[in-house]
Amino acid sequence: MNQASLDDRDGVIWLDGKLVPWREAKLHVLTHSLHYGNAVFEGERVYGGHVFKINEHSTRLLRSAELLGYQLPFSAEELNRATREVVARNNVQTGYVRPIAWRGSEVIGVSARGTKPHVAVTAFPWPSYFSEEARKKGLRLKTAAWRRPGPQSAPAEAKAAGMYIICTMSRDQANAEGYDDALMLDWRGQVAEATGANFFMVSGGELHTPTPDCFLDGITRQTVLDLARKRDIRVVERAMFPEELGEASEMFLTGTAAEVTPIGELDGRKYTVGPVTQELMAAYSQLVSGLVRT
Ligand SMILES: Cc1ncc(COP(=O)(O)O)c(C=O)c1O
Structure with missing residues:
Protein backbone atom coordinates (compact mmCIF):
# COMPACT_ATOMS: atom_id res chain seq x y z
CA MET A 1 0.00 0.00 0.00
CA ASN A 2 1.12 3.60 -0.50
CA GLN A 3 2.90 5.66 2.12
CA ALA A 4 -0.02 8.01 2.85
CA SER A 5 -1.51 7.80 6.31
CA LEU A 6 -4.23 5.16 6.58
CA ASP A 7 -6.85 7.82 7.28
CA LYS A 26 -13.84 9.54 12.65
CA LEU A 27 -14.20 9.14 16.44
CA HIS A 28 -14.50 11.66 19.26
CA VAL A 29 -11.53 11.94 21.68
CA LEU A 30 -13.84 10.99 24.57
CA THR A 31 -14.62 7.60 23.06
CA HIS A 32 -14.64 5.20 26.02
CA SER A 33 -12.64 2.48 24.27
CA LEU A 34 -9.82 4.90 23.46
CA HIS A 35 -9.31 5.42 27.21
CA TYR A 36 -10.03 1.97 28.60
CA GLY A 37 -8.88 -0.48 25.90
CA ASN A 38 -12.19 -2.28 25.39
CA ALA A 39 -12.40 -2.13 21.61
CA VAL A 40 -12.52 -5.55 19.94
CA PHE A 41 -11.40 -6.22 16.41
CA GLU A 42 -10.68 -8.74 13.68
CA GLY A 43 -8.11 -9.20 10.95
CA GLU A 44 -9.28 -10.99 7.82
CA ARG A 45 -7.53 -11.68 4.55
CA VAL A 46 -8.92 -11.19 1.09
CA TYR A 47 -7.79 -13.60 -1.64
CA GLY A 48 -9.05 -13.01 -5.17
CA GLY A 49 -11.71 -10.64 -3.84
CA HIS A 50 -13.03 -13.19 -1.29
CA VAL A 51 -12.64 -13.12 2.47
CA PHE A 52 -11.21 -16.32 3.94
CA LYS A 53 -13.26 -17.73 6.87
CA ILE A 54 -15.47 -14.66 6.94
CA ASN A 55 -18.12 -16.17 9.20
CA GLU A 56 -15.58 -17.42 11.76
CA HIS A 57 -14.18 -13.89 12.01
CA SER A 58 -17.58 -12.18 12.30
CA THR A 59 -18.59 -14.69 14.97
CA ARG A 60 -15.37 -14.12 16.91
CA LEU A 61 -15.91 -10.35 16.82
CA LEU A 62 -19.35 -10.77 18.40
CA ARG A 63 -17.95 -13.20 20.98
CA SER A 64 -15.03 -10.89 21.86
CA ALA A 65 -17.47 -8.05 22.61
CA GLU A 66 -19.62 -10.39 24.72
CA LEU A 67 -16.58 -11.50 26.70
CA LEU A 68 -15.92 -7.83 27.45
CA GLY A 69 -19.52 -7.36 28.55
CA TYR A 70 -21.20 -5.74 25.56
CA GLN A 71 -23.42 -6.78 22.69
CA LEU A 72 -22.97 -5.58 19.12
CA PRO A 73 -26.16 -4.41 17.40
CA PHE A 74 -25.46 -6.55 14.31
CA SER A 75 -25.63 -10.28 13.62
CA ALA A 76 -22.80 -12.33 12.10
CA GLU A 77 -24.76 -12.41 8.81
CA GLU A 78 -25.05 -8.61 8.80
CA LEU A 79 -21.33 -8.27 9.50
CA ASN A 80 -20.56 -10.74 6.71
CA ARG A 81 -22.69 -8.71 4.31
CA ALA A 82 -21.05 -5.45 5.41
CA THR A 83 -17.60 -6.98 4.95
CA ARG A 84 -18.37 -8.25 1.45
CA GLU A 85 -19.80 -4.86 0.51
CA VAL A 86 -16.74 -2.96 1.75
CA VAL A 87 -14.36 -5.34 -0.03
CA ALA A 88 -16.30 -4.97 -3.29
CA ARG A 89 -16.78 -1.18 -3.04
CA ASN A 90 -13.08 -0.63 -2.36
CA ASN A 91 -12.20 -3.10 -5.11
CA VAL A 92 -9.87 -5.11 -2.87
CA GLN A 93 -8.56 -8.23 -4.58
CA THR A 94 -5.58 -9.10 -2.38
CA GLY A 95 -5.85 -7.43 0.96
CA TYR A 96 -6.99 -7.19 4.49
CA VAL A 97 -10.22 -6.47 6.32
CA ARG A 98 -10.23 -4.78 9.70
CA PRO A 99 -13.59 -4.82 11.47
CA ILE A 100 -13.57 -3.04 14.82
CA ALA A 101 -16.18 -2.48 17.53
CA TRP A 102 -15.98 -0.02 20.38
CA ARG A 103 -17.91 1.71 23.12
CA GLY A 104 -18.96 5.32 22.56
CA SER A 105 -18.44 8.66 24.27
CA GLU A 106 -21.57 8.85 26.45
CA VAL A 107 -19.71 8.43 29.76
CA ILE A 108 -16.24 8.94 31.18
CA GLY A 109 -14.90 6.68 33.93
CA VAL A 110 -13.95 3.05 34.35
CA PRO A 117 -21.60 0.11 20.90
CA HIS A 118 -20.28 1.03 17.45
CA VAL A 119 -18.93 -1.10 14.62
CA ALA A 120 -16.84 -0.24 11.57
CA VAL A 121 -15.45 -2.41 8.78
CA THR A 122 -12.55 -1.29 6.59
CA ALA A 123 -10.80 -3.12 3.75
CA PHE A 124 -7.61 -2.26 1.89
CA PRO A 125 -4.93 -3.85 -0.28
CA TRP A 126 -2.19 -5.37 1.87
CA PRO A 127 0.75 -7.50 0.86
CA SER A 128 2.69 -9.90 3.09
CA TYR A 129 2.91 -9.24 6.87
CA PHE A 130 6.59 -10.23 6.91
CA SER A 131 9.17 -9.54 4.18
CA GLU A 132 9.57 -11.97 1.27
CA GLU A 133 13.09 -12.73 2.49
CA ALA A 134 11.83 -13.58 5.98
CA ARG A 135 9.15 -15.82 4.49
CA LYS A 136 11.78 -17.72 2.45
CA LYS A 137 14.60 -18.03 4.98
CA GLY A 138 12.52 -17.95 8.12
CA LEU A 139 11.84 -15.21 10.66
CA ARG A 140 14.39 -14.08 13.22
CA LEU A 141 12.70 -14.18 16.64
CA LYS A 142 13.68 -13.27 20.14
CA THR A 143 11.88 -14.21 23.35
CA ALA A 144 10.01 -11.22 24.76
CA ALA A 145 10.42 -9.90 28.28
CA TRP A 146 6.64 -9.52 28.61
CA ARG A 147 4.54 -12.58 29.39
CA ARG A 148 0.97 -13.42 28.45
CA PRO A 149 -1.30 -13.05 31.48
CA GLY A 150 -3.25 -16.02 32.82
CA PRO A 151 -6.95 -16.46 31.97
CA ARG A 171 7.17 -6.44 18.75
CA ASP A 172 8.57 -2.89 18.71
CA GLN A 173 11.39 -3.92 21.05
CA ALA A 174 12.23 -6.96 18.88
CA ASN A 175 12.16 -4.86 15.69
CA ALA A 176 14.34 -2.18 17.29
CA GLU A 177 16.93 -4.89 18.00
CA GLY A 178 16.82 -6.13 14.39
CA TYR A 179 14.49 -9.13 14.88
CA ASP A 180 11.32 -9.76 12.88
CA ASP A 186 2.95 -17.11 29.36
CA TRP A 187 2.66 -16.26 33.05
CA ARG A 188 3.86 -19.78 33.95
CA GLY A 189 6.94 -19.52 31.71
CA GLN A 190 5.45 -21.85 29.10
CA VAL A 191 5.69 -21.12 25.38
CA ALA A 192 2.63 -19.14 24.26
CA GLU A 193 2.67 -17.39 20.87
CA ALA A 194 4.23 -14.59 18.86
CA THR A 195 2.91 -11.02 19.10
CA GLY A 196 0.25 -11.56 16.41
CA ALA A 197 0.43 -15.22 15.45
CA ASN A 198 0.35 -18.73 16.92
CA PHE A 199 3.42 -20.93 17.34
CA PHE A 200 4.21 -24.44 16.06
CA MET A 201 7.28 -26.67 16.15
CA VAL A 202 8.11 -29.94 14.42
CA SER A 203 9.86 -32.58 16.50
CA GLY A 204 10.38 -36.22 15.52
CA GLY A 205 8.12 -35.68 12.50
CA GLU A 206 5.21 -34.59 14.76
CA LEU A 207 3.63 -31.18 14.91
CA HIS A 208 3.57 -29.67 18.41
CA THR A 209 1.74 -26.50 19.42
CA PRO A 210 0.91 -25.01 22.83
CA THR A 211 -2.58 -25.55 24.26
CA PRO A 212 -4.37 -22.21 23.77
CA ASP A 213 -5.43 -21.64 27.37
CA CYS A 214 -4.23 -18.04 27.72
CA PHE A 215 -4.03 -16.77 24.13
CA LEU A 216 -6.11 -16.84 20.96
CA ASP A 217 -6.89 -20.21 19.44
CA GLY A 218 -6.34 -18.66 16.02
CA ILE A 219 -8.55 -19.41 13.06
CA THR A 220 -5.39 -20.08 11.02
CA ARG A 221 -4.05 -22.32 13.80
CA GLN A 222 -7.21 -24.42 13.63
CA THR A 223 -7.04 -24.50 9.82
CA VAL A 224 -3.41 -25.63 9.84
CA LEU A 225 -4.10 -28.33 12.46
CA ASP A 226 -6.84 -29.60 10.20
CA LEU A 227 -4.57 -29.55 7.14
CA ALA A 228 -1.90 -31.47 9.09
CA ARG A 229 -4.33 -34.13 10.32
CA LYS A 230 -5.63 -34.61 6.77
CA ARG A 231 -2.05 -35.27 5.68
CA ASP A 232 -1.49 -37.83 8.46
CA ILE A 233 0.93 -35.57 10.29
CA ARG A 234 0.55 -36.35 14.00
CA VAL A 235 -0.54 -33.30 15.97
CA VAL A 236 0.20 -32.76 19.67
CA GLU A 237 -1.39 -29.85 21.60
CA ARG A 238 0.27 -29.58 24.98
CA ALA A 239 2.12 -27.42 27.49
CA MET A 240 5.45 -26.49 25.89
CA PHE A 241 8.55 -25.18 27.62
CA PRO A 242 11.29 -22.94 26.21
CA GLU A 243 14.04 -25.42 27.19
CA GLU A 244 12.70 -28.02 24.76
CA LEU A 245 12.63 -25.76 21.69
CA GLY A 246 16.25 -26.69 20.93
CA GLU A 247 15.00 -30.17 19.99
CA ALA A 248 12.78 -28.82 17.23
CA SER A 249 13.74 -29.54 13.65
CA GLU A 250 11.39 -26.85 12.29
CA MET A 251 9.27 -24.02 13.65
CA PHE A 252 6.65 -21.73 12.15
CA LEU A 253 3.98 -19.16 12.96
CA THR A 254 0.37 -19.07 11.82
CA GLY A 255 -2.08 -16.19 11.64
CA THR A 256 -4.44 -14.45 9.28
CA ALA A 257 -1.83 -11.78 8.58
CA ALA A 258 1.25 -14.03 8.97
CA GLU A 259 -0.36 -17.00 7.12
CA VAL A 260 2.16 -19.86 7.56
CA THR A 261 5.59 -18.30 8.04
CA PRO A 262 8.72 -20.30 8.93
CA ILE A 263 11.00 -19.37 11.82
CA GLY A 264 14.70 -19.41 10.91
CA GLU A 265 16.14 -18.28 14.23
CA LEU A 266 15.07 -18.08 17.86
CA ASP A 267 17.32 -16.50 20.49
CA GLY A 268 20.38 -17.07 18.32
CA ARG A 269 19.65 -20.75 17.54
CA LYS A 270 19.09 -21.50 13.82
CA PRO A 275 9.59 -30.39 4.74
CA VAL A 276 6.65 -30.23 7.17
CA THR A 277 6.64 -26.43 7.15
CA GLN A 278 6.94 -26.36 3.37
CA GLU A 279 4.11 -28.84 2.96
CA LEU A 280 1.80 -26.88 5.26
CA MET A 281 2.72 -23.53 3.68
CA ALA A 282 1.84 -24.96 0.26
CA ALA A 283 -1.36 -26.57 1.55
CA TYR A 284 -2.48 -23.33 3.21
CA SER A 285 -1.80 -21.21 0.15
CA GLN A 286 -3.63 -23.74 -2.02
CA LEU A 287 -6.60 -23.66 0.33
CA VAL A 288 -6.89 -19.87 0.47
CA SER A 289 -6.36 -19.36 -3.26
CA GLY A 290 -8.82 -22.12 -4.19
CA LEU A 291 -11.81 -20.26 -2.76
CA VAL A 292 -14.95 -20.56 -4.81
CA ARG A 293 -17.44 -17.76 -5.27
CA THR A 294 -20.29 -17.97 -2.77
C1 LIG B 1 -2.03 -12.31 19.38
C2 LIG B 1 -2.50 -13.14 18.24
N1 LIG B 1 -2.43 -14.49 18.34
C3 LIG B 1 -2.84 -15.29 17.34
C4 LIG B 1 -3.36 -14.77 16.18
C5 LIG B 1 -3.80 -15.68 15.08
O1 LIG B 1 -5.18 -15.65 14.96
P1 LIG B 1 -5.90 -15.89 13.55
O2 LIG B 1 -5.29 -17.10 12.96
O3 LIG B 1 -7.32 -16.09 13.94
O4 LIG B 1 -5.67 -14.69 12.73
C6 LIG B 1 -3.46 -13.38 16.04
C7 LIG B 1 -4.04 -12.78 14.83
O5 LIG B 1 -5.17 -12.42 14.84
C8 LIG B 1 -3.04 -12.55 17.09
O6 LIG B 1 -3.10 -11.22 16.99
Whole structure:
Protein backbone atom coordinates (compact mmCIF):
# COMPACT_ATOMS: atom_id res chain seq x y z
CA MET A 1 0.00 0.00 0.00
CA ASN A 2 1.12 3.60 -0.50
CA GLN A 3 2.90 5.66 2.12
CA ALA A 4 -0.02 8.01 2.85
CA SER A 5 -1.51 7.80 6.31
CA LEU A 6 -4.23 5.16 6.58
CA ASP A 7 -6.85 7.82 7.28
CA ASP A 8 -6.08 9.63 4.03
CA ARG A 9 -7.38 7.36 1.30
CA ASP A 10 -10.13 7.19 -1.25
CA GLY A 11 -12.84 4.61 -0.79
CA VAL A 12 -15.58 3.83 1.72
CA ILE A 13 -15.83 2.48 5.25
CA TRP A 14 -18.87 0.73 6.69
CA LEU A 15 -19.75 2.57 9.89
CA ASP A 16 -22.71 1.55 12.04
CA GLY A 17 -24.69 0.25 9.12
CA LYS A 18 -23.82 2.88 6.48
CA LEU A 19 -21.05 3.37 3.97
CA VAL A 20 -19.22 6.64 4.61
CA PRO A 21 -16.39 8.29 2.68
CA TRP A 22 -13.05 6.89 3.96
CA ARG A 23 -11.75 10.21 5.36
CA GLU A 24 -14.96 10.85 7.29
CA ALA A 25 -14.92 7.70 9.48
CA LYS A 26 -13.84 9.54 12.65
CA LEU A 27 -14.20 9.14 16.44
CA HIS A 28 -14.50 11.66 19.26
CA VAL A 29 -11.53 11.94 21.68
CA LEU A 30 -13.84 10.99 24.57
CA THR A 31 -14.62 7.60 23.06
CA HIS A 32 -14.64 5.20 26.02
CA SER A 33 -12.64 2.48 24.27
CA LEU A 34 -9.82 4.90 23.46
CA HIS A 35 -9.31 5.42 27.21
CA TYR A 36 -10.03 1.97 28.60
CA GLY A 37 -8.88 -0.48 25.90
CA ASN A 38 -12.19 -2.28 25.39
CA ALA A 39 -12.40 -2.13 21.61
CA VAL A 40 -12.52 -5.55 19.94
CA PHE A 41 -11.40 -6.22 16.41
CA GLU A 42 -10.68 -8.74 13.68
CA GLY A 43 -8.11 -9.20 10.95
CA GLU A 44 -9.28 -10.99 7.82
CA ARG A 45 -7.53 -11.68 4.55
CA VAL A 46 -8.92 -11.19 1.09
CA TYR A 47 -7.79 -13.60 -1.64
CA GLY A 48 -9.05 -13.01 -5.17
CA GLY A 49 -11.71 -10.64 -3.84
CA HIS A 50 -13.03 -13.19 -1.29
CA VAL A 51 -12.64 -13.12 2.47
CA PHE A 52 -11.21 -16.32 3.94
CA LYS A 53 -13.26 -17.73 6.87
CA ILE A 54 -15.47 -14.66 6.94
CA ASN A 55 -18.12 -16.17 9.20
CA GLU A 56 -15.58 -17.42 11.76
CA HIS A 57 -14.18 -13.89 12.01
CA SER A 58 -17.58 -12.18 12.30
CA THR A 59 -18.59 -14.69 14.97
CA ARG A 60 -15.37 -14.12 16.91
CA LEU A 61 -15.91 -10.35 16.82
CA LEU A 62 -19.35 -10.77 18.40
CA ARG A 63 -17.95 -13.20 20.98
CA SER A 64 -15.03 -10.89 21.86
CA ALA A 65 -17.47 -8.05 22.61
CA GLU A 66 -19.62 -10.39 24.72
CA LEU A 67 -16.58 -11.50 26.70
CA LEU A 68 -15.92 -7.83 27.45
CA GLY A 69 -19.52 -7.36 28.55
CA TYR A 70 -21.20 -5.74 25.56
CA GLN A 71 -23.42 -6.78 22.69
CA LEU A 72 -22.97 -5.58 19.12
CA PRO A 73 -26.16 -4.41 17.40
CA PHE A 74 -25.46 -6.55 14.31
CA SER A 75 -25.63 -10.28 13.62
CA ALA A 76 -22.80 -12.33 12.10
CA GLU A 77 -24.76 -12.41 8.81
CA GLU A 78 -25.05 -8.61 8.80
CA LEU A 79 -21.33 -8.27 9.50
CA ASN A 80 -20.56 -10.74 6.71
CA ARG A 81 -22.69 -8.71 4.31
CA ALA A 82 -21.05 -5.45 5.41
CA THR A 83 -17.60 -6.98 4.95
CA ARG A 84 -18.37 -8.25 1.45
CA GLU A 85 -19.80 -4.86 0.51
CA VAL A 86 -16.74 -2.96 1.75
CA VAL A 87 -14.36 -5.34 -0.03
CA ALA A 88 -16.30 -4.97 -3.29
CA ARG A 89 -16.78 -1.18 -3.04
CA ASN A 90 -13.08 -0.63 -2.36
CA ASN A 91 -12.20 -3.10 -5.11
CA VAL A 92 -9.87 -5.11 -2.87
CA GLN A 93 -8.56 -8.23 -4.58
CA THR A 94 -5.58 -9.10 -2.38
CA GLY A 95 -5.85 -7.43 0.96
CA TYR A 96 -6.99 -7.19 4.49
CA VAL A 97 -10.22 -6.47 6.32
CA ARG A 98 -10.23 -4.78 9.70
CA PRO A 99 -13.59 -4.82 11.47
CA ILE A 100 -13.57 -3.04 14.82
CA ALA A 101 -16.18 -2.48 17.53
CA TRP A 102 -15.98 -0.02 20.38
CA ARG A 103 -17.91 1.71 23.12
CA GLY A 104 -18.96 5.32 22.56
CA SER A 105 -18.44 8.66 24.27
CA GLU A 106 -21.57 8.85 26.45
CA VAL A 107 -19.71 8.43 29.76
CA ILE A 108 -16.24 8.94 31.18
CA GLY A 109 -14.90 6.68 33.93
CA VAL A 110 -13.95 3.05 34.35
CA SER A 111 -17.51 1.78 34.04
CA ALA A 112 -18.68 1.53 30.46
CA ARG A 113 -22.34 1.20 31.39
CA GLY A 114 -24.44 3.59 29.33
CA THR A 115 -22.08 3.67 26.35
CA LYS A 116 -23.36 2.86 22.87
CA PRO A 117 -21.60 0.11 20.90
CA HIS A 118 -20.28 1.03 17.45
CA VAL A 119 -18.93 -1.10 14.62
CA ALA A 120 -16.84 -0.24 11.57
CA VAL A 121 -15.45 -2.41 8.78
CA THR A 122 -12.55 -1.29 6.59
CA ALA A 123 -10.80 -3.12 3.75
CA PHE A 124 -7.61 -2.26 1.89
CA PRO A 125 -4.93 -3.85 -0.28
CA TRP A 126 -2.19 -5.37 1.87
CA PRO A 127 0.75 -7.50 0.86
CA SER A 128 2.69 -9.90 3.09
CA TYR A 129 2.91 -9.24 6.87
CA PHE A 130 6.59 -10.23 6.91
CA SER A 131 9.17 -9.54 4.18
CA GLU A 132 9.57 -11.97 1.27
CA GLU A 133 13.09 -12.73 2.49
CA ALA A 134 11.83 -13.58 5.98
CA ARG A 135 9.15 -15.82 4.49
CA LYS A 136 11.78 -17.72 2.45
CA LYS A 137 14.60 -18.03 4.98
CA GLY A 138 12.52 -17.95 8.12
CA LEU A 139 11.84 -15.21 10.66
CA ARG A 140 14.39 -14.08 13.22
CA LEU A 141 12.70 -14.18 16.64
CA LYS A 142 13.68 -13.27 20.14
CA THR A 143 11.88 -14.21 23.35
CA ALA A 144 10.01 -11.22 24.76
CA ALA A 145 10.42 -9.90 28.28
CA TRP A 146 6.64 -9.52 28.61
CA ARG A 147 4.54 -12.58 29.39
CA ARG A 148 0.97 -13.42 28.45
CA PRO A 149 -1.30 -13.05 31.48
CA GLY A 150 -3.25 -16.02 32.82
CA PRO A 151 -6.95 -16.46 31.97
CA GLN A 152 -7.85 -15.29 35.48
CA SER A 153 -6.09 -11.96 34.77
CA ALA A 154 -7.32 -11.15 31.28
CA PRO A 155 -10.02 -12.33 28.83
CA ALA A 156 -7.61 -14.41 26.77
CA GLU A 157 -10.20 -15.61 24.26
CA ALA A 158 -11.19 -12.07 23.26
CA LYS A 159 -9.40 -10.31 20.44
CA ALA A 160 -9.47 -7.09 22.42
CA ALA A 161 -7.40 -3.95 21.93
CA GLY A 162 -6.19 -3.87 25.54
CA MET A 163 -4.70 -7.35 25.19
CA TYR A 164 -2.31 -6.00 22.55
CA ILE A 165 -0.41 -3.55 24.77
CA ILE A 166 2.29 -6.11 25.61
CA CYS A 167 2.27 -7.46 22.04
CA THR A 168 2.99 -4.04 20.55
CA MET A 169 5.71 -3.32 23.11
CA SER A 170 7.32 -6.73 22.53
CA ARG A 171 7.17 -6.44 18.75
CA ASP A 172 8.57 -2.89 18.71
CA GLN A 173 11.39 -3.92 21.05
CA ALA A 174 12.23 -6.96 18.88
CA ASN A 175 12.16 -4.86 15.69
CA ALA A 176 14.34 -2.18 17.29
CA GLU A 177 16.93 -4.89 18.00
CA GLY A 178 16.82 -6.13 14.39
CA TYR A 179 14.49 -9.13 14.88
CA ASP A 180 11.32 -9.76 12.88
CA ASP A 181 9.11 -10.58 15.87
CA ALA A 182 9.09 -11.78 19.46
CA LEU A 183 8.03 -15.11 20.94
CA MET A 184 6.02 -14.64 24.12
CA LEU A 185 5.98 -16.96 27.10
CA ASP A 186 2.95 -17.11 29.36
CA TRP A 187 2.66 -16.26 33.05
CA ARG A 188 3.86 -19.78 33.95
CA GLY A 189 6.94 -19.52 31.71
CA GLN A 190 5.45 -21.85 29.10
CA VAL A 191 5.69 -21.12 25.38
CA ALA A 192 2.63 -19.14 24.26
CA GLU A 193 2.67 -17.39 20.87
CA ALA A 194 4.23 -14.59 18.86
CA THR A 195 2.91 -11.02 19.10
CA GLY A 196 0.25 -11.56 16.41
CA ALA A 197 0.43 -15.22 15.45
CA ASN A 198 0.35 -18.73 16.92
CA PHE A 199 3.42 -20.93 17.34
CA PHE A 200 4.21 -24.44 16.06
CA MET A 201 7.28 -26.67 16.15
CA VAL A 202 8.11 -29.94 14.42
CA SER A 203 9.86 -32.58 16.50
CA GLY A 204 10.38 -36.22 15.52
CA GLY A 205 8.12 -35.68 12.50
CA GLU A 206 5.21 -34.59 14.76
CA LEU A 207 3.63 -31.18 14.91
CA HIS A 208 3.57 -29.67 18.41
CA THR A 209 1.74 -26.50 19.42
CA PRO A 210 0.91 -25.01 22.83
CA THR A 211 -2.58 -25.55 24.26
CA PRO A 212 -4.37 -22.21 23.77
CA ASP A 213 -5.43 -21.64 27.37
CA CYS A 214 -4.23 -18.04 27.72
CA PHE A 215 -4.03 -16.77 24.13
CA LEU A 216 -6.11 -16.84 20.96
CA ASP A 217 -6.89 -20.21 19.44
CA GLY A 218 -6.34 -18.66 16.02
CA ILE A 219 -8.55 -19.41 13.06
CA THR A 220 -5.39 -20.08 11.02
CA ARG A 221 -4.05 -22.32 13.80
CA GLN A 222 -7.21 -24.42 13.63
CA THR A 223 -7.04 -24.50 9.82
CA VAL A 224 -3.41 -25.63 9.84
CA LEU A 225 -4.10 -28.33 12.46
CA ASP A 226 -6.84 -29.60 10.20
CA LEU A 227 -4.57 -29.55 7.14
CA ALA A 228 -1.90 -31.47 9.09
CA ARG A 229 -4.33 -34.13 10.32
CA LYS A 230 -5.63 -34.61 6.77
CA ARG A 231 -2.05 -35.27 5.68
CA ASP A 232 -1.49 -37.83 8.46
CA ILE A 233 0.93 -35.57 10.29
CA ARG A 234 0.55 -36.35 14.00
CA VAL A 235 -0.54 -33.30 15.97
CA VAL A 236 0.20 -32.76 19.67
CA GLU A 237 -1.39 -29.85 21.60
CA ARG A 238 0.27 -29.58 24.98
CA ALA A 239 2.12 -27.42 27.49
CA MET A 240 5.45 -26.49 25.89
CA PHE A 241 8.55 -25.18 27.62
CA PRO A 242 11.29 -22.94 26.21
CA GLU A 243 14.04 -25.42 27.19
CA GLU A 244 12.70 -28.02 24.76
CA LEU A 245 12.63 -25.76 21.69
CA GLY A 246 16.25 -26.69 20.93
CA GLU A 247 15.00 -30.17 19.99
CA ALA A 248 12.78 -28.82 17.23
CA SER A 249 13.74 -29.54 13.65
CA GLU A 250 11.39 -26.85 12.29
CA MET A 251 9.27 -24.02 13.65
CA PHE A 252 6.65 -21.73 12.15
CA LEU A 253 3.98 -19.16 12.96
CA THR A 254 0.37 -19.07 11.82
CA GLY A 255 -2.08 -16.19 11.64
CA THR A 256 -4.44 -14.45 9.28
CA ALA A 257 -1.83 -11.78 8.58
CA ALA A 258 1.25 -14.03 8.97
CA GLU A 259 -0.36 -17.00 7.12
CA VAL A 260 2.16 -19.86 7.56
CA THR A 261 5.59 -18.30 8.04
CA PRO A 262 8.72 -20.30 8.93
CA ILE A 263 11.00 -19.37 11.82
CA GLY A 264 14.70 -19.41 10.91
CA GLU A 265 16.14 -18.28 14.23
CA LEU A 266 15.07 -18.08 17.86
CA ASP A 267 17.32 -16.50 20.49
CA GLY A 268 20.38 -17.07 18.32
CA ARG A 269 19.65 -20.75 17.54
CA LYS A 270 19.09 -21.50 13.82
CA TYR A 271 16.30 -23.61 12.29
CA THR A 272 15.78 -24.74 8.71
CA VAL A 273 12.64 -24.33 6.65
CA GLY A 274 11.97 -28.06 6.58
CA PRO A 275 9.59 -30.39 4.74
CA VAL A 276 6.65 -30.23 7.17
CA THR A 277 6.64 -26.43 7.15
CA GLN A 278 6.94 -26.36 3.37
CA GLU A 279 4.11 -28.84 2.96
CA LEU A 280 1.80 -26.88 5.26
CA MET A 281 2.72 -23.53 3.68
CA ALA A 282 1.84 -24.96 0.26
CA ALA A 283 -1.36 -26.57 1.55
CA TYR A 284 -2.48 -23.33 3.21
CA SER A 285 -1.80 -21.21 0.15
CA GLN A 286 -3.63 -23.74 -2.02
CA LEU A 287 -6.60 -23.66 0.33
CA VAL A 288 -6.89 -19.87 0.47
CA SER A 289 -6.36 -19.36 -3.26
CA GLY A 290 -8.82 -22.12 -4.19
CA LEU A 291 -11.81 -20.26 -2.76
CA VAL A 292 -14.95 -20.56 -4.81
CA ARG A 293 -17.44 -17.76 -5.27
CA THR A 294 -20.29 -17.97 -2.77
C1 LIG B 1 -2.03 -12.31 19.38
C2 LIG B 1 -2.50 -13.14 18.24
N1 LIG B 1 -2.43 -14.49 18.34
C3 LIG B 1 -2.84 -15.29 17.34
C4 LIG B 1 -3.36 -14.77 16.18
C5 LIG B 1 -3.80 -15.68 15.08
O1 LIG B 1 -5.18 -15.65 14.96
P1 LIG B 1 -5.90 -15.89 13.55
O2 LIG B 1 -5.29 -17.10 12.96
O3 LIG B 1 -7.32 -16.09 13.94
O4 LIG B 1 -5.67 -14.69 12.73
C6 LIG B 1 -3.46 -13.38 16.04
C7 LIG B 1 -4.04 -12.78 14.83
O5 LIG B 1 -5.17 -12.42 14.84
C8 LIG B 1 -3.04 -12.55 17.09
O6 LIG B 1 -3.10 -11.22 16.99
